[in-house]
Structure formats: C-alpha cells, structure tokens
Amino acid sequence: MVVKQAVVCRLLLTPELLTDYCLLFTAYCLEPPMKALIIVDVQNDFLPGGALAVAEGDLVVPVINQLSREFDLVFTTQDWHPANHCSFAASHPGKKIGDRILVGGQEQVLWPVHCVQNSFGAELAAGLNPQVISGGVHISKGTDERVDSYSGFFENQRKRATGLNELLRQHGADDLTIVGLATDYCVKATVLDALELGFAVTVLTKACRAVNLSSDDGAKALAAMRTAGAKVV
C-alpha cells in the first residue's frame, strides 16, 4: 500500500503540475483568506446596570479589546430601536416582559425598553477599544418599529438586509470570528445567517455571554451553531 501511494505521488507530480501547485501556493500566500471580527451588540444596555443586562456581559469587553488587535477588519452591530419598537413590552398594552406574541407572523419575545436610538444605552460599551468605537464599521439593526432584528445580516422577517453581507464582500472578508451579546439571540442569529451566506465562522465563547431565560439557552445556542457548521471554541 505504501509503495502504491508513492507511485501515485510520483505520477501526480509531473513538472507541469508541480509548476501549477507552486503558482497556487504562491497565490494563496499572497492572498490568504481575509478575516474579519464581528462584534455583536456590545452596548451599554446589555451590560450590568443596563436596561436589558446580560449577566457578566461586561466581562467580554477586555477579551474583545485584546482580540480586536488581531484583525484588520472589525465590524460592530448595534440594536438601534425607535422608542415604540415592537420588541418592547411597553409597546403592547396588557403585555409584560418575557411574554411571547406574534409580530408579522413570527414569534417575538417582549423585552424591556432598550437601545433606543441616540440614548446612552444604545451606545457601544464605553470600555471598548476606542479604535473599535471610532474606526470600526458600525451596522445598525432593529431600526424599523414593526420588526426586530436579532441577526446582524437580516431583520427577523428577512425582507430586508442590513448591508453587512455586502460590506464584508467588498472588503474581501470570507472568514469571520463572531463574538458579543447575547449568545442565545443576536450572536446565534448572526452566526447562522453568516454560515448560510457561505462564510467560514468561528465563535469565541470566552467573548460571548447568554441571556439564559432558560438556564440552558446559551448551551443550546452554541450546540445549534456548531451543528450548522460553526467552529465553536
């Protein structure tokens, strides 16, 4: 068997093919896969003390700051809701936080009022690397009062895109690392859409935290991302 493999290798490596392999390898070295960091919703309202605080949400900030130095391309997504947004329990008389209703035919969890446009709560976490805040590419989502947008790519009813896909393509990015808040909602939705769009995706769990309305929501979300093809580390 070893001899057969050796013969096959010798047959494959004709001078012409060897030249082709060298050219391909050179092209790969000149243009390695472009990597981008996607920071999902690391905003004041999702940190402890915020309107929709995620437990330990603040702990992702220093991890992301360290990580951001390793990427040439950094994108941030931000919930950016109008004051009467459909995801707020306060927008639905008689409903309370945690209730589930149908919005546009889709189940919508009702949340406290959070990340209202131009409010302090909607700002990116103050502790983030200033270069991320001022130099990153920011994607606003959930801007239509009639529909929520967990994913950084599409609103929940998938009728409209945020533009993130096109921006990543324009920059030649095809290998994404996705982190942020919260694992079981916006990180999960962003990761699943990225995979469906054909990106390679890595999820760094040390830079994510979950809401965990049920205690295992975060673990289930990570399992779903892994099953869909994400590298979860």
Ligand SMILES: [Zn+2]
């Ligand atoms: Zn929201």
